[in-house]
Amino acid sequence: MSTIKQFQVTFDCAEPERVARFWCEVLGYVVPPPPEGFATWDDFKAAQPPEQQGSWFVCQDPSGVGPRMYFQRVPEGKVAKNRVHLDVRVGTGLVGEERLATLEAECARLVALGAVHVRTLVADEENESCITMQDVEGNEFCLD
Structure with missing residues (x-):
């Protein structure tokens, strides 16, 4: 049985480039070079x-460690809470007020950058603080 070593995270959205560029800013990711043959x-878009x-x-992790993020346009809008979300780990190792x-x-x-603070x-006695947010198209994520 083989072990999967790489995966990408795919977002359905209305405006792929806008959402991708938002997540580049959140995660420190970069937009890769355009496909071969395009400056x-x-x-590239004009040729489609x-x-x-x-x-x-x-967008992708410039170090190559994190997963590639793929954003695809879909006709329907978001209507319910995400079943899967990203936890952006900015508070790892920190506790309390810090x-x-x-x-x-x-x-x-x-x-x-256009995100929404939800709560x-x-x-408390069992969990450290976290913040629930939404990206520029309403996809939930947490600052953890």
Whole structure:
């Protein structure tokens, strides 16, 4: 039996490039070079049939460690809570007020990029603090 070593995360969305560029900013990811034979992504898009222009976009971890993120245009909008979401680990190893301050600072940065702050869950006897958010198209994620 083989072991899977790589995977990509796929987002259904209305505006693939917009959502991809948001996640590049969140994660420190980059947009890869355009497909072979094209000087820019705009050149690539212009060469596609009109119905395919802007139908997908990607971003990737510049170190090659994290998964590639693929964003594909779908006709329907988001109507329910995500069954799977990303936990963006900005507070790893931090506890108490230091953790909460770190999460709140990252939350403010992402709100400035178009994210929505949904709620802050403050630490209790069993769990550390985390912040629930939505990306630019309403996909839930957590700052953890």
